[in-house]
Amino acid sequence: MANSTASNKDVNEKRPYPPSYYKYREKNPTISIKLTKKTKEALDKARGKLSYSEFLKSIVATDGVFARFERQRAQLASERAALEKEKRELNKTEHFTIPCSSCGKPLLFDSQNEKFWNEKVKPLLKKAFSDEFIHEGDPEVSS
Known part of the structure; x- marks a missing residue:
């Protein structure tokens, strides 16, 4: 074992390398990274039969995981913007909705047809509910 220290010392000393080595x-x-045993096991499971180098290259390649995530993020952002616009x-x-007086199925009333909404629906709603509802605490009006 005494020789192992000497050999380590020899290894740690600077030695000249050819220019190709530096290039x-x-x-x-x-x-170089340090991982927990659990993280390394997860990495080994994820990389399958690929080497560490091949696996990392596949992640950052133009068609790799990060690029796909970025494309998905951009697509989701545009879909979210469209949904928020639709929500507004x-x-x-x-x-x-109210039930049909004939068959009982719901009738949908909306303000997308403004002429119908403003000329037909709103006046009937105002008339139907004008005498029914008052603010809490207001004296009741007798007719």
Whole structure:
């Protein structure tokens, strides 16, 4: 074992490398990380038969996981914007349902047809509910 210390010392001393070594190291840097055993097991399971290098390259490649996530994020953002726009439009629409007096199935009334809404529906609603509802605490009006 005494020799192992001497050999470690020899390894740690600077030694001259050929220029190709430095060019290779510049183009292919080494990345070293520490993982917990559990994280390493998860990484090994995720990478399957790929080497660590191939797996990491596949993640950051133009068609890799991060690129796909970014495309999905952009698509979801545009869908969300469209849904929020639709929600704002729906919030502007006045609507309600009542049962049909003939068959009992619900009739949908909304303000999208403004002429029908303003000339037919609103006046009937005002007439139907004008005497029925008052503010809490207001004296009742007798007719």
